[in-house]
């Protein structure tokens with residue numbers, strides 16, 4: 130346990146580290162990757178380029194340090210990150226390496242201000258935080274290993290079928306090459322997909338939500354093709370899946386992970402809201418609800434630019450016809466002439482609170498949502514305005530977005 134004095138040192142230096150946040154983390158990654166280039170096989174190179182992960186990991190260390198005297202308060206967030214780490218294959222032996230270069234970067238950037246006292250307090254605090262992650266991740270590895278059909282690390286799957294779901298989204302049906310059982314999963318969970326492009330030096334790993342109900346002989350992921358746009362380069366793995374992968378191609382998958390999951394014990398109505406490719410975990414939840422909980426009322430709301438980009442509309446409409454407890458509502462920002470003629474959508478423009486209140490039968494429900502950041506912000510704000518309790522609001526960002534606030 131850290132001394133009261135060290136805790137004070139840590140808490141008083143967090144704001145200083147945050148001011149130098151980007152400089153420290155940029156230097157940290159330079160040091161980390163020049164000394165351990167093999168870690169480029171695990172880290173997302175695109176996040177590195179965009180600076181996203183550069184802030185996520187280090188900010189999480191600082192935020193955890195603020196709670197160093199009560200780490201129990203941030204366990205839920207440690208678990209959320211732990212799921213991601215477990216699915217990527219982060220191991221206990223990686224922690225001292227990350228700690229070494231993070232501390233080195235802090236020392237370099239702070240210069241004379243980084244006294245010995247400050248540095249040793251941080252070294253100790255990092256060790257405590259790392260231990261919290263390591264022990265939670267250890268449990269996760271054990272659970273995955275012992276689960277029926279579960280496995281350690283990455284396992285070879287074959288693309289059995291590819292189905293085009295919209296102009297930009299395709300579903301990939303994946304079956305294990307060893308033909309053995311596959312682990313069950315909770316609706317909302319994801320898998321990590323690892324690929325190595327021909328001639329590439331490093332592997333690339335990305336997470337994709339499982340988009341069907343658990344219990345099938347395959348896993349299904351539904352992936353959006355991410356084309357290059359302005360400063361952003363094309364999605365390395367999504368482009369590979371759309372352009373190079375085909376039926377028969379082998380993909381390496383880690384076992385399902387993630388804590389953004391449907392609470393199936395809750396019997397209240399459920400509202401599933403998605404924007405764009407954020408529909409993938411929602412479809413898994415929807416298929417689970419209609420298959421296993423057919424009496425639970427479901428409102429399924431989806432926002433798309435227009436019908437051409439709206440994936441799985443026919444499947445969801447077919448479910449709504451068979452299940453009277455399911456109501457579906459689509460909102461298109463820019464419907465096409467065909468969308469208008471075929472009445473593919475229910476609202477034109479963007480989702481707002483008034484419309485949500487008009488289509489959701491009652492406020493007392495559980496809300497799950499996923500989509501692009503502006504969509505998520507609008508939904509979150511609308512639900513808050515409506516007075517929905519925080520405990521009933523569940524969401525997931527795609528990409529590094531965890532915030533280490535106590536929950």
Ligand code: HEM
Nearest residue numbers: 171172173176182185186189190223224227528529530531
């Ligand atoms: C992702 C925190 C240690 C590898 C993340 C994220 C956070 C985080 C907040 C983003 C989560 C998300 O995407 O939802 C931490 C903290 C650590 C730590 C606080 C130390 C106490 C490590 C170690 C490794 C590692 C030791 C392995 C060398 C990764 C990778 C990602 C990630 C590969 C995925 C994002 C990307 O590739 O850009 N971590 N992490 N982390 N972490 Fe850690």
